Amino acid sequence: xxxxxxxPKYLFRKEGQNVTLSCEQNxxxxxxxxxxxxxxxxxxxxxxxxxxxxxQKGDIAEGYSVSREKKExxxxxxxxxxxxxxxxxxxxxxxxxxxxxxxxxxxDGTRLSIL
Amino acid sequence: xxxxxxxxxxxxxxxxxxxxxxxxxxNSAFQYFMWYRQYSRKGPELLMYTYSSGNKEDGRFxxxxxxxSKYISLFxxxxxxxxxATYLCxxxxxxxxxxxxxxxxxxxxxxx
Numbered sequence: 001x002x003x004x005x006x007x008p009k010y011l012f013r014k015e016g017q018n019v020t021l022s023c024e025q026n027x028x029x030x031x032x033x034x035x036x037x038x039x040x041x042x043x044x045x046x047x048x049x050x051x052x053x054x055x056q057k058g059d060i061a062e063g064y065s066v067s068r069e070k071k072e073x074x075x076x077x078x079x080x081x082x083x084x085x086x087x088x089x090x091x092x093x094x095x096x097x098x099x100x101x102x103x104x105x106x107x108d109g110t111r112l113s114i115l
Numbered sequence: 116x117x118x119x120x121x122x123x124x125x126x127x128x129x130x131x132x133x134x135x136x137x138x139x140x141x142n143s144a145f146q147y148f149m150w151y152r153q154y155s156r157k158g159p160e161l162l163m164y165t166y167s168s169g170n171k172e173d174g175r176f177x178x179x180x181x182x183x184s185k186y187i188s189l190f191x192x193x194x195x196x197x198x199x200a201t202y203l204c205x206x207x208x209x210x211x212x213x214x215x216x217x218x219x220x221x222x223x224x225x226x227x
Contacts, residue, residue: 006158040123042203042219043159090158098213101166103149103205106158 002027004107006091011112013078013085021076021110023091031097032074033104036060037088046089049074050097078112086113118142121204121218130227134191138204138218141185145206145214148180150189153201153220162202163189194225 004025013019025032030051035043045058049068063082068074074093078085088111092104121138128134136150147166151159163178165171165187171178177190187206191198204218 004158040219043217098209101147101207103147103161103164103207104215105161106151108158109156111156 004091004093004105006089006107006110008110009108011110012115013112014115016080018077018079019112021078021089021091021112023074023076023107024072025074025091025093025107026072027093027105028071029093029095029105030071031094032068033092033094034058034064034066034074034076035090035092037090037109043090046076048097088112116141119204119206119216119218122221123219125222125224127224127226128194130194130196130225132194132225134189134194134198134223134225136189136191136202136204136221136223138187138206139185140187140206142208142214143182143185144208144210147207148178148187149205149207150176150178151203151205151217153203155200159203194223196225196227199224 007022033048034046044060046064047066049055052071055066055068065077088109090109091107094104095102119140150163152162153159165178168180168182175192179188201220201222203220207215
């Protein structure tokens, strides 16, 4: 079955620690996205990637970093510079970035908490 | 003013009721409209996808778009307890740059 796999489901971060969230898709989609979901605030875009070896900052990129070395994979690192990392993180993909007629599809998220 | 407004609820209805969920938006460039269903501790699942004004039906779900009023709706007929979830509207446009935005979600509870 094609889909998006996020791991782990739950993650805990200590002070000063960087943590990496995994996102893998087998939909053959070019575009991938990372969102942060907080209660009452909807989904906010952290980073997106239109194609392999390319990525762009979204609305709330500070304290986060990404890489896109393979089409299937788009890991997100939450750095120690992100002072309020507790949230539900969602990875999404779509056929192509600028195909506004193609919807985004989501993984099942990673919940990150501070220890 | 937010580009998309969605009542957060919660909305509680008895089983079998017709549910109406709504979003309003301000940017007339939006052309494609989506509804996602999100169960607790899960990712959003694409439920309905529409383009242009009018209705689209899929089983118990009907999506309605009124571009002149910048208003979209999702109707759920014969609601079931398994419909209890948060429903997010989303819309997209490409007008020089790609834009894909979400409402904050409406929490729905269908009571058995």
